[in-house]
Amino acid sequence: MAEEFWRWTESRWTDPAIDWKAGKIVTGGVDVGSVSSQAVIMVDGQLLAYGNTRTGSDSPNSAMNAMNMAMEDAKVTYDDLQYTVGTGYGRVNVPFGQRAITEIACHARGANFMYGPSVRTVLDMGGQDCKAIHCDAQGKVTNFLMNDKCAAGTGRGMEVFADLLNVSINDMGELSLQVAEEPPPVSSTCVVFAKSEASGLLRAGWPKEKVLAAYSSAMAHRVVSLLERIGVEKEFAITGGIAKNIGVVSRIEKELGIKALKPTIDTQIAGALGAALFAQALAKKSGK
Amino acid sequence: MLANYGYQDGSGDYFITIDTDKCTGCGDCVTTCPAQVFEILTEDPHDPFREEPVAVVKSSEKKKIKYSCGPCKPVGERPPSPCVVSCRAGAISHNW
Ligand code: SF4
Ligand code: SF4
Numbered sequence: 069m070a071e072e073f074w075r076w077t078e079s080r081w082t083d084p085a086i087d088w089k090a091g092k093i094v095t096g097g098v099d100v101g102s103v104s105s106q107a108v109i110m111v112d113g114q115l116l117a118y119g120n121t122r123t124g125s126d127s128p129n130s131a132m133n134a135m136n137m138a139m140e141d142a143k144v145t146y147d148d149l150q151y152t153v154g155t156g157y158g159r160v161n162v163p164f165g166q167r168a169i170t171e172i173a174c175h176a177r178g179a180n181f182m183y184g185p186s187v188r189t190v191l192d193m194g195g196q197d198c199k200a201i202h203c204d205a206q207g208k209v210t211n212f213l214m215n216d217k218c219a220a221g222t223g224r225g226m227e228v229f230a231d232l233l234n235v236s237i238n239d240m241g242e243l244s245l246q247v248a249e250e251p252p253p254v255s256s257t258c259v260v261f262a263k264s265e266a267s268g269l270l271r272a273g274w275p276k277e278k279v280l281a282a283y284s285s286a287m288a289h290r291v292v293s294l295l296e297r298i299g300v301e302k303e304f305a306i307t308g309g310i311a312k313n314i315g316v317v318s319r320i321e322k323e324l325g326i327k328a329l330k331p332t333i334d335t336q337i338a339g340a341l342g343a344a345l346f347a348q349a350l351a352k353k354s355g356k
Numbered sequence: 357m358l359a360n361y362g363y364q365d366g367s368g369d370y371f372i373t374i375d376t377d378k379c380t381g382c383g384d385c386v387t388t389c390p391a392q393v394f395e396i397l398t399e400d401p402h403d404p405f406r407e408e409p410v411a412v413v414k415s416s417e418k419k420k421i422k423y424s425c426g427p428c429k430p431v432g433e434r435p436p437s438p439c440v441v442s443c444r445a446g447a448i449s450h451n452w
Contacts, residue, residue, distance in 0.1 A: 170401045209402050211358040213371065256366075294364060297371070297451075346404055 074227035075122075076104075076237045076309065079334060082117040082141035088148075093351050096138075096149045097343025098131045098165060099174065100158030103195025103223050104309065106340035107134035109144055110348055115181075117142040118337045123195075127158030134340075135164070151351035153343040157196070167350060172201060172212045174342030179305050180207025181341055183329045188301040191291060191320070191328075192338065193310035195223040200295045207342070211298050223309040225259045226316075229283055232263060233276045244280040244315030251278050253286035262286065280315070288319035295324070305329045307338035357403060361413035362421050362451075370422040371451045372413050372439075376400055378447035381409030388442035391424040393417045411447070425450070 088094060091111035099106045105123045109116045119137025123130040131154065139145065146164055154162030155174040162168070171192070179190040185205040192199040202211035230237040251274075254265045262283060269279050287310075306328045310316050312335060321327050362371035372393070385394045395414050400406040417424055428437045429452075440448050 167404070169404050173402045173404060209357050211360070212402065213360040215363055297364075297369065298358075298360070350404070 073230040073234055073236050078121045078137075080117070080119040080137040080140070081334070082138075083115065086111060086114060086116050088116050088142065088144065093348055094144065094148050094150055095344050095347035095351055096135060096152035096164070097174070097340040097345070097347055098135060098152065098154050098159075098162050099156040099171070099337075099339035099343060100127045100131050100134075100154065100162065101156045101171075101195045101339070103227070104336060105130040105134040105156070105158075106337045107131070107138040108337055108340040108344040109138050109142060109149070110341075110344040113345075113348055115333070115341065115344075117144070118334070118340065120334060120336050123158070127161035128163045130158065131162040131164075151347040151354070153347040153350065155339050155343040167347075169343060169346050171339050172199060172214065173209055174339045174346065175199065175307050176201050176203035176209045176212075176342065177207040177345050178338035178340070178342030179203070179307050180205075181345060182307070182331065182333055182335075182338060183303065183305040186303045187305045187329065189295070189298075189304045191295060191304070191306045193222060193291065193306060193308040193316075194339075195309065198222060198291055198294060200291075200298050202298060202301065207345075213294060213298050215294050225262070225287065226310065226313065228259050228263055229266065229280065232266060233270075233280060235276060235280070238312075240280060241284075241312070241314035241316065243277050244284040245318065246277045247281045250285060251282045253289055254282045256286070284313070284315040285319050288316055288323055292320060292323045300324055300326060302326065303329055305331075307335050309336050311335035357400075359402060359412065361418050363419060367422075369451055370425075372421060372425075373449045373451070374411055374413070375447045375449075376403070376406070376410050378445045379411050379443075380445055381411060382444070383411070384442045384444065385411055385439045385448060388438050390427070390438070391417075393421060393424055394439070422452075 088111040097108040154165035159168040190201040199214045357376045400410045
């Protein structure tokens, strides 16, 4: 089989130090996006485990796959989950979920946990859309804006470029920085147009890193203009898969003149993490 | 919360903002808007702890408000949009 350059690394993680059986409230959060799905298990406000996988053709299965990954090492079963919240594009199709909450709310809540209460601006660069969010010290949304009209500035766009250039998606950020001088950005971030423009540049003899630099800076510019509609207040944090792409992140930071906080855990799980946190609050409220 | 619904594209920015702290969920905007852009939800989808109704822009409308709102936005002498006038709480604004 040919190498699949777009394929990013699926992951799972469990905190071996937590004895969840001694905990009171065990909840789940599942984020079924158009490209990737994540599940998080929390116990008494602490992150116990997560799974991060590619979304398959059906949402209920993708939700289960991600949750099974999270459960495996922690040895948690579905019966142990007292409350589960679904989020993301497939949020209403989480078979074991009690409630669906939007990604906007969950990403703000998740970023608050991940990066701390000083976060005021969250940029989520997901698989298929891009969101700019302001939140307060509790992670509650105060202002938001979303662009889901096109795949510009999204993981899906990066995947298309990984395939076009035959570069692994994990290496694209670094590679895009290996240019002596920043080339002019591609004129369109619309994935379809950008792809044909990039093909033209390759034929004209541009090296891959230069094409990638031109695309990454167009992408950064696009999300910065989205962010500027609501303004950027410090601290600033990025969630979603593209937060792992140093080429895009550093170009966003440069254009804004603000550094993004450094992530400590997988930025793709922010939505599921927020969902599991809401589940903690909802479980308490429902008196379980 | 300022909920911005709409998009940016090559031709410009098109966003309707609903200030959910002001919105009472009265539904006047829903009955006034000729293009059925708004709907009332019993809970705010972006704020799980708010338990009062709130107006949102329908998801089917989010990607085309430039066109849906076109007839309300004549060039030249421009009366305020019907939705903005209808909202006694002053919760609705448009950026274009
Ligand atoms: S008219 Fe104003 S207050 Fe009433 S539902 Fe619409 S936005 Fe809310
Ligand atoms: S401008 Fe007109 S069409 Fe647009 S939301 Fe307001 S009332 Fe509806």
